[in-house]
Amino acid sequence: MADVASKSLSGLLFGLVQITFYRNPAVTEQMLKDELYPELSEQDFQVLVEKMNGILRSITSADMEFNQLEAFLTAQTKKQKGITPDQAAVLTKFWKSHKAKIRECLINQNKWENCLRNFSWRVDLKTQSKHLDQTNTPVALVELELGKNDQESEFLCLELNENKVNQLLKKLTEIEESITALSCTN
Template identity: 55%
Template sequence: MADVDAAKSLSGLLNGIAQRVYHNNADMTEELLQRELYRELPREEFTALHERMKGLLKSIAAADMDPAQLEAFLTAQTRRQAGGGVTAEQAAALSRFWKSQRVRVRESLLAQSRWEPGLRGLSWRVDLQTAASRGAADHGGPVALVELELGTAGQDSEFVCLEFDETKVNQLLKKMSDIQQSVDRIAHRS
């Protein structure tokens, strides 16, 4: 019976950590988790357990471990002798938790990494002026019209229309090329 209670407490701790870290539930505090799940455990021991489980969950989530990676990671953790390792029971609880919560944690991490408002759509066209439409206002070339659809989750879209002449299009393309080169440099470093 003690093993079942220990497994339930650890499962509750992992869920509580996930609620706080990945689902932004500010009510799920370390103090609440100790009071509800590990009342008998001294504060220092609980803090060490909490930090170890939080660190392991962050490592697992950051790597978005598949079942094979998770098994290898947890096997390595159970073999560690010094304070950072886990017991077989803790490894089993971590495995059960990750198998049931991987999708939700991943979705939460993706949502936290998005900029808001986000780009929902983009359309563009190039307009050419005919001799009849030029009249007195001769712009002297094609005009690119770009419409951006911007929005925040759960809200209606906003539309922004941009107009570029040939010079502005070339400047925009140059900036995008610079950005691509910067991303490539960073990507090749890691």
């Protein structure tokens, strides 16, 4: 009997993650009730859904490690109208197997702009130019692969002379110093 309850709760958790985090329109709370908890009243099912959704949101927003999760779920079992130890065990098992996927999904959903997918560079020697004084000078060729979520990548190619490379390095140093200063104050 406990095995059936564990499987139903695992299915409910998976369904709630599909609805809440993956935004899967094919999964609905009514479908979960009909398939997993047909014997529960509508009110009891809503109480269970709200409780599990709240716990999932807390676990996810804190990006809980397993020792934090254990302490959190232990506290939930001691609360009045909290969860049972069996439910805590199912939640622990569920989080262990789904944490990475949920985290990756949330990160991808919250990216506003393109991100850097790949970066490559090389230094060449310029052998031809409109201006004679620019031949036989080193040139840095930089290729950036940019993209957002599952969209096709865009490529940005840059050709930098020695002066531009030095300017770029100076800007990167300024950025690094700013990040270091901000991270030290927090």
